[in-house]
Amino acid sequence: MWKQYTFLLLLLGFRLIAVAQVDSLPIEKVYIHFDRPSYSFGDTCRYKAYVIAAPELSLSTVSGVLYVDWLDQDFNVIEQQRLKVTAGVAEGNFAFNHTPSGIYVARAYTRWMRNFDPAFFFKQAFDVAEDSSSHPSTSVSKNNAIHVSFHPEGGRSVQNIPTKLALRTANEFGEGIDVEADVVDESGQIISRLQTTNGGMVAIPYVPGNKKYWLKLPSGDRVAFPAADPEGVVMNINNADTDKLFISFSRSDDFERKDFTLIGFHEGRRCFTSDVILKKNLKQIVVSKRDLPSGIIQLSLFDEKGSLHCERFIFIDNTKKHHIQVAKRIQNDSISLDLKTLGPESNALPISLSASLQYDNPGLTGNTLNTLNTIFPYLLLIADCKTSIILSAERLNVESKQNNADIDLMMLAHDWRRTDWDSKTNKQSKPFKYRPEKGIAIQGTAKDAGSKKPISEGAITLVVDDRYYKGIYTGKTDSIGNFRIEDIDFGDSTVLVWQVQDNQGRTR
Incomplete structure (x- = not known):
C-alpha cells in the first residue's frame, strides 16, 4: 500500500548577476528550502540554500561562502556551518541530536549581508519532538505579555492634520496576536474600541490634537499614543x-x-x-x-x-506569473515528476531551473505541509521585514483592492528599514564594514619547524591541487608570524600544500 506524501517543488529560473565594485554591489537575500517541514530527535535535516541578488532576484555571484548558524531555544549557537556557494546555490545538512526535544533555529547569511541589520538574515524555527509521533498540534506556550507598537503613516504625525495610525500587537517573541482593546482619554473615558486582526494589525483614522490618548489592553495596562509634532508635513x-x-x-x-x-x-x-x-x-x-x-x-x-x-x-507586484504543471508517476517504489513551465498566457516556455524538493508524510508526523513562507513571498516581501509576518504565495497571486489594502496595512504596521540612504549621493550613509568573500579564510601562525620560533615578515604560498579545486594563494606574516589568507576555494578532504619563506628569501 502506497504511503500518502505531499510534494512541494521549488523552481527557480533566475539569472546570474556579475560582481561589480564594492560600493555598488547588490543587496543579497538568502532562502533555504528544507527537505521536510518537521523533524524528530535523531533526524538529519538536508537543505538547499539559494543566495539571491536584488533587485533582479538573480542567483548571486557576489558571495562564495554561506554561514548557517544552528541555535537552541535560548539562541545559543550549537553549530556554525560554512558552505561553499556555487553560482548562488549551496547544500548542507544538520543532525537534530543535541537535545531530545525543543526549539532549533536555523539562521543563514553571507558576510556581505552583515553590513545590514541582522534582522534581515534568513531564520527558520523547528519544534523538534522526541519521536515522530509526538509533534505538538499547537505552538509552544507563550505568556500573556502583549507588546504594542504605533506606526504613524509617513513616520510622523502633526497636530490637527488627519492621517492614519497603524497599531501592531505582538507577544514576547514578536509574533502578531489579535487583541481587542479600548482607546481611552486622560480621564479614562472610552473613546472607541478596536480589534487587531490578520496577525495583530489595525489602522485607524487619527487627528492628533492637544488631548492625550491611551490604548487600554485586556490586562488593564495602558500604552500611550505617540506624541504629535507641533508643525510639519504628513504623507498619506x-x-x-x-x-x-x-x-x-x-x-x-x-x-x-x-x-x-x-x-x-x-x-x-x-x-x-x-x-x-x-x-x-x-x-x-x-x-x-x-x-x-x-x-x-x-x-x-x-x-x-x-x-x-x-x-x-x-x-x-508587477511580476509576470509563471505556472508549473506537475505530473506524478509511481513505478517500482520510485516517483517521477514531469514538469512543464507555462507563461502568463499559459503558453509553454523553456526556462533554466534550479529545483529542490520538500516532502511531508502526514501519516507519520501528524502535520500538514506548511505552505507559508515559500520562496516567492519571502524574496519579494518577507525578507525585507524586521518583524515576524505570515504571508502565503496564494495571497500575492490575488489582485484585488481588498487584498492590496490588506498587504498595505502590513507595510504600515511593520518595520522595513534596511539601511539609511543619502539623498544626494544615492549611497548608503554609512561605509561598508564587511566585503564579500569568495572562499574560505585560513589564519594561523608560521613557525620554524626546528626552533619553533615565529617566522616574521615572511611570505606564505598555499597550493590547492586536487581533482575539483586548483589554485595558488599567497600571503605574508606579520612581526610575530601571524598570517591570514582569504577567498580560498577548496572542498572537503582537500590536501593543502604550504611553503614558507623568511624575510631573507629562505624556504623554511
Missing part, C-alpha cells in the same frame, strides 16, 4: 488600486518649508523621483504602478537641504 498613501498609487501631502499652516523632493528607493537603488511643491496645504500626485519595480519601495520626502521629513514603505 492609497495603495488599494490595482493600477495607480495615490500619494497626498499635507502641511501645517505655519510650516515654512514648501519645496521638497520625493525619492523612491528599491533594493538600495533610486527608482523614482518627483518634485513636491506645497504652495497650498494639500497636494496629491498619482503614479502608475507599471512604472515601478516589483517589491518593497521606500518613499522618502526630503527638503532642499536633504533633511528627511516623511517616509513610507509600499509593496508593488
Whole structure:
C-alpha cells in the first residue's frame, strides 16, 4: 500500500548577476528550502540554500561562502556551518541530536549581508519532538505579555492634520496576536474600541490634537499614543488600486518649508523621483504602478537641504506569473515528476531551473505541509521585514483592492528599514564594514619547524591541487608570524600544500 506524501517543488529560473565594485554591489537575500517541514530527535535535516541578488532576484555571484548558524531555544549557537556557494546555490545538512526535544533555529547569511541589520538574515524555527509521533498540534506556550507598537503613516504625525495610525500587537517573541482593546482619554473615558486582526494589525483614522490618548489592553495596562509634532508635513498613501498609487501631502499652516523632493528607493537603488511643491496645504500626485519595480519601495520626502521629513514603505507586484504543471508517476517504489513551465498566457516556455524538493508524510508526523513562507513571498516581501509576518504565495497571486489594502496595512504596521540612504549621493550613509568573500579564510601562525620560533615578515604560498579545486594563494606574516589568507576555494578532504619563506628569501 502506497504511503500518502505531499510534494512541494521549488523552481527557480533566475539569472546570474556579475560582481561589480564594492560600493555598488547588490543587496543579497538568502532562502533555504528544507527537505521536510518537521523533524524528530535523531533526524538529519538536508537543505538547499539559494543566495539571491536584488533587485533582479538573480542567483548571486557576489558571495562564495554561506554561514548557517544552528541555535537552541535560548539562541545559543550549537553549530556554525560554512558552505561553499556555487553560482548562488549551496547544500548542507544538520543532525537534530543535541537535545531530545525543543526549539532549533536555523539562521543563514553571507558576510556581505552583515553590513545590514541582522534582522534581515534568513531564520527558520523547528519544534523538534522526541519521536515522530509526538509533534505538538499547537505552538509552544507563550505568556500573556502583549507588546504594542504605533506606526504613524509617513513616520510622523502633526497636530490637527488627519492621517492614519497603524497599531501592531505582538507577544514576547514578536509574533502578531489579535487583541481587542479600548482607546481611552486622560480621564479614562472610552473613546472607541478596536480589534487587531490578520496577525495583530489595525489602522485607524487619527487627528492628533492637544488631548492625550491611551490604548487600554485586556490586562488593564495602558500604552500611550505617540506624541504629535507641533508643525510639519504628513504623507498619506492609497495603495488599494490595482493600477495607480495615490500619494497626498499635507502641511501645517505655519510650516515654512514648501519645496521638497520625493525619492523612491528599491533594493538600495533610486527608482523614482518627483518634485513636491506645497504652495497650498494639500497636494496629491498619482503614479502608475507599471512604472515601478516589483517589491518593497521606500518613499522618502526630503527638503532642499536633504533633511528627511516623511517616509513610507509600499509593496508593488508587477511580476509576470509563471505556472508549473506537475505530473506524478509511481513505478517500482520510485516517483517521477514531469514538469512543464507555462507563461502568463499559459503558453509553454523553456526556462533554466534550479529545483529542490520538500516532502511531508502526514501519516507519520501528524502535520500538514506548511505552505507559508515559500520562496516567492519571502524574496519579494518577507525578507525585507524586521518583524515576524505570515504571508502565503496564494495571497500575492490575488489582485484585488481588498487584498492590496490588506498587504498595505502590513507595510504600515511593520518595520522595513534596511539601511539609511543619502539623498544626494544615492549611497548608503554609512561605509561598508564587511566585503564579500569568495572562499574560505585560513589564519594561523608560521613557525620554524626546528626552533619553533615565529617566522616574521615572511611570505606564505598555499597550493590547492586536487581533482575539483586548483589554485595558488599567497600571503605574508606579520612581526610575530601571524598570517591570514582569504577567498580560498577548496572542498572537503582537500590536501593543502604550504611553503614558507623568511624575510631573507629562505624556504623554511
